Amino acid sequence: MSFINKPKVGHPSLPTNALGLTRRQYEGSMSTLCAGCGHDSITAAIIEACWGLDMRPEQLVKLSGIGCSSKTTAYFVSGTHSFNGVHGRMPSIASGANAANRELTYIGISGDGDSLSIGLGQLVHAIRRNVNMLYLIENNGVYGLTKGQFSASADIGTKAKRGDVNQTPPIDPVLLALSLGATFVARGFSGDKAQLVPLIQAGMRHKGFALIDILSPCVTFNDHEGSTKSYKYVKDHEEILQDMSFVPHFEEIDVEYDPGTTVNVTMHDGSKLMLRKLEEDYDPANKIEAIRRLNISHQKGEVLTGVFYINTKTPTFIDLLNMTDQPLATLPECVVRPGREVLEQVMEELR
Ligand SMILES: Cc1ncc(C[n+]2csc(CCOP(=O)(O)OP(=O)(O)O)c2C)c(N)n1
Ligand code: SF4
Ligand SMILES: [Mg+2]
Numbered sequence: 001m002s003f004i005n006k007p008k009v010g011h012p013s014l015p016t017n018a019l020g021l022t023r024r025q026y027e028g029s030m031s032t033l034c035a036g037c038g039h040d041s042i043t044a045a046i047i048e049a050c051w052g053l054d055m056r057p058e059q060l061v062k063l064s065g066i067g068c069s070s071k072t073t074a075y076f077v078s079g080t081h082s083f084n085g086v087h088g089r090m091p092s093i094a095s096g097a098n099a100a101n102r103e104l105t106y107i108g109i110s111g112d113g114d115s116l117s118i119g120l121g122q123l124v125h126a127i128r129r130n131v132n133m134l135y136l137i138e139n140n141g142v143y144g145l146t147k148g149q150f151s152a153s154a155d156i157g158t159k160a161k162r163g164d165v166n167q168t169p170p171i172d173p174v175l176l177a178l179s180l181g182a183t184f185v186a187r188g189f190s191g192d193k194a195q196l197v198p199l200i201q202a203g204m205r206h207k208g209f210a211l212i213d214i215l216s217p218c219v220t221f222n223d224h225e226g227s228t229k230s231y232k233y234v235k236d237h238e239e240i241l242q243d244m245s246f247v248p249h250f251e252e253i254d255v256e257y258d259p260g261t262t263v264n265v266t267m268h269d270g271s272k273l274m275l276r277k278l279e280e281d282y283d284p285a286n287k288i289e290a291i292r293r294l295n296i297s298h299q300k301g302e303v304l305t306g307v308f309y310i311n312t313k314t315p316t317f318i319d320l321l322n323m324t325d326q327p328l329a330t331l332p333e334c335v336v337r338p339g340r341e342v343l344e345q346v347m348e349e350l351r
Contacts, residue, residue, distance in 0.1 A: 018054040018250070026051045028075040033068055038190035038216030038231075039138050043075045045193050046107070049200040050077055053248055061097055061106045065090040065119060068145045069111035069138035069216070088119025091126035094133050095317065101327040102318045105204055106133035113143040116152035116171045123173075127180040127209050129317040134203040134210045137173050138190075140218035141229035148221025159226030172298070174308060177211045178291055183311040184210035185290070187304065189234055190217065195305065198246035198273070202307070205248075205267040208316050215303060234303050241282055241293075241306025242275040265310050275307060284310050 014022040026047045057079040064070035066087035085093045141154045154166040177185045184206040188196045203210035223230045249270035265273040290308040297304040
C-alpha cells in the first residue's frame, strides 16, 4: 500500500500539506535515544522540512552508518527507501544508489565519529564527486553510542565527562568540505529549529553534495561544564550569519526583506533560499571569504552557524558519468542486457 493512501493520522483539524498529509504522517518509529539528545531535535526538524516540501515518502531515500545519530533514520518518514550501512560506509551506498536512480532525493545521516574517523575516506570522495545528496553530520564531539570517547571533532582543551582534556586538533567538517569543493556548505544547531528547517529544505533541494554540520549535544556524555559541544557552550558562543527562509518553487514568495541586505539563491528547481545578512557584505558565493570568516570565528572560540557557501553550477557525479536521463533502475531488460551478439561485437572491437 502506498504511504499516501494510508488513513490520516491525528485529529481532522490538524493542518495538512499539498498531498493531504499531516506532520504526524512524516514521523517514523518511536525514538530510543536518551531524553534530551540533540539528535531527536534534528529528527523533528527533518519531519517538518519534509512535510513543508510536500515530499512524497516514496521519493525519499534515507541512508546511514552506525552511531546514535545513524539510528535516527528509523525515527522519521516511514515508507521511504532506507539502508543502514556499515560504520562509515554510507557515502558509497549513496553513490551507488544515485547511479541506479538519479530521480530520488537522498538524505544521509551520520555522526562526527562515523564521518570524521572510520568514514573519512568515504566522505571526502563523495564531496569531491559532488554526489547529489543532503549529508547531515549530527556533531556532538563524542562517540555517543560507545559511551563518550572523544571524536575527531572534539576541540583542543575540551573536557570529557571524567575529566580528561583533549589535546589533538579537531577536524572541522565545514572547512574540510569547502577545501574539497563541496557545493553547499552550512552549519546549524539542534537547538535552533527555526534556522534548521529552512537549511534542511535548501539542502534537500540543492543539486549536488550539500553538507550540513549540525551541533547536536549528547546529554549523557558531553553536556557538562568544560565541554565545547554542550547546550550551554553552543548557546553562549553561537554567531549567526544570516536569518533565512526557504520558499519551495510551488509557493508564492511573500517574505519581506529589506533590499540590499538580502541574498536570494535560486535552486535548480526554482525554489528560493532567502538569506538576510546579519553581517555586512557576507556573500555565500565567495568561498575564500567563507574560509576566512570561519577561521576568524575559530580563533575567537565562536560557533558560527548559517549558510557559508553555495554553488549551483557545478555538475554532479551523475552528470559527469554521462548517465542516461532515464534512471538505470527503470530501464527495460532489453536495454541493460543487450545480448550475446552485441557482446561479441564489443569483444571484436577490442581485439
Ligand atoms: C567497524 C566498526 N568499528 C567500530 C564500531 C564501534 N562504534 C559504533 S558507533 C561508533 C562511533 C559513533 O560515533 P558517532 O558517529 O559520533 O555517533 P554518535 O553515537 O555520537 O551519534 C563506534 C566507534 C563499529 N560499530 N563498527
Ligand atoms: S548517548 Fe548521547 S548521542 Fe547517544 S542517544 Fe544518548 S544523548 Fe544521544
Ligand atoms: Mg558523535
